[in-house]
Amino acid sequence: MVSKHRRVLVTGGSSGIGAALVDALLASGETVIATTRKPEQQVARTNLQWLALDLNDPDSVTALLDHPIWETPLDAVVNNAGYGLIAPIESAAMDAVRDQFEANFFATIAITQHAMAHFRTYQQGTLMVVTSIGGRMAFPYFGYYNATKHALEAVYEALWYECIGSGIRVRIIEPGFTQTQFATHGMQTSGTDDPIHTQGLQWLSNAMKSGTTATPPAVIGQVMKSALESTSDQLRFAAGKHAGTLLTARKILPDRWFSSLIAKAVMRGQKAG
Numbered sequence: 001m002v003s004k005h006r007r008v009l010v011t012g013g014s015s016g017i018g019a020a021l022v023d024a025l026l027a028s029g030e031t032v033i034a035t036t037r038k039p040e041q042q043v044a045r046t047n048l049q050w051l052a053l054d055l056n057d058p059d060s061v062t063a064l065l066d067h068p069i070w071e072t073p074l075d076a077v078v079n080n081a082g083y084g085l086i087a088p089i090e091s092a093a094m095d096a097v098r099d100q101f102e103a104n105f106f107a108t109i110a111i112t113q114h115a116m117a118h119f120r121t122y123q124q125g126t127l128m129v130v131t132s133i134g135g136r137m138a139f140p141y142f143g144y145y146n147a148t149k150h151a152l153e154a155v156y157e158a159l160w161y162e163c164i165g166s167g168i169r170v171r172i173i174e175p176g177f178t179q180t181q182f183a184t185h186g187m188q189t190s191g192t193d194d195p196i197h198t199q200g201l202q203w204l205s206n207a208m209k210s211g212t213t214a215t216p217p218a219v220i221g222q223v224m225k226s227a228l229e230s231t232s233d234q235l236r237f238a239a240g241k242h243a244g245t246l247l248t249a250r251k252i253l254p255d256r257w258f259s260s261l262i263a264k265a266v267m268r269g270q271k272a273g
């Protein structure tokens with residue numbers, strides 16, 4: 001592979017998967033611009049510039065898109081920042097659902113459109129988005145979060161077609177459960193005091209705390225770095241333990257079988273309906 005010095009924008013570079021990618025890129029001598037809601041709390045490093053970005057604040061998104069960083073060619077834009085809303089479908093507050101879509105979907109799409117205009121100018125570049133295995137299947141209490149990731153999957157799949165012959169590469173990263181701040185600080189909740197769901201949510205909370213099957217973020221960072229360097233036209237990259245297996249099972253198993261497997265794993269095998 002031809003080695004080339006890159007200039008990469010990574011949203012949500014302060015923690016977890018984004019931080020792992022930032023580390024991997026800096027270790028390879030790339031220049032990184034990373035975003036966080038708390039730039040004043042970040043450590044200065046060579047070849048790394050911190051910018052403020054709050055996906056839930058449209059003014060903050062506009063400020064990022066108006067920033068002079070776009071006046072110099074970027075090689076890649078990685079849409080990684082996001083959070084998870086834990087909420088029973090029936091009891092979530094609509095404002096919480098709208099906020100979830102604002103951050104994970106609408107703000108991400110605004111950055112995507114801006115990056116596309118930038119890459120069209122130079123007829124090259126890589127657009128990457130971090131979805132989840134939950135972008136291709138859904139889990140109880142993660143339904144709205146999963147919906148944002150399904151929406152991103154559809155948009156990036158359509159974008160892949162629209163970029164054919166343009167020199168622009170489109171990548172979707174689909175991590176499984178990863179050991180990050182996501183399960184502790186990266187989550188918001190709504191409607192979780194609904195007594196109908198106490199038991200299910202308690203089980204979920206214990207399972208997430210244990211995190212025994214989760215993948216270290218450095219593994220996902222390496223998959224992302226390889227996907228950035230790859231010259232193939234591959235769109236989707238499963239990342240981490242169990243991600244590939246679950247995605248393949250989703251693809252080949254009849255719906256009923258697959259849902260029974262998930263129910264057994266996350267809802268103690270309770271029967272639907």
Ligand SMILES: NC(=O)c1ccc[n+]([C@@H]2O[C@H](COP(=O)([O-])OP(=O)(O)OC[C@H]3O[C@@H](n4cnc5c(N)ncnc54)[C@H](OP(=O)(O)O)[C@@H]3O)[C@@H](O)[C@H]2O)c1
Pocket residue numbers: 011012013014015016017018035036037038053054055056080081082083084103130131132133174175176177178179180181182183185186
């Ligand atoms: N962990 C998992 O199991 C898992 C699995 C599949 C997919 N993912 C996806 O991976 C991506 C990264 O998550 P992670 O696991 O690395 O979680 P994390 O450790 O909580 O990191 C999330 C990053 O996104 C930023 N962020 C969160 N909410 C934001 C907001 N409203 N506006 C701007 N920035 C925001 C955070 O930055 P600041 O707090 O510094 O602003 C942080 O850098 C997310 O898109 C997540 O959906 C995670």
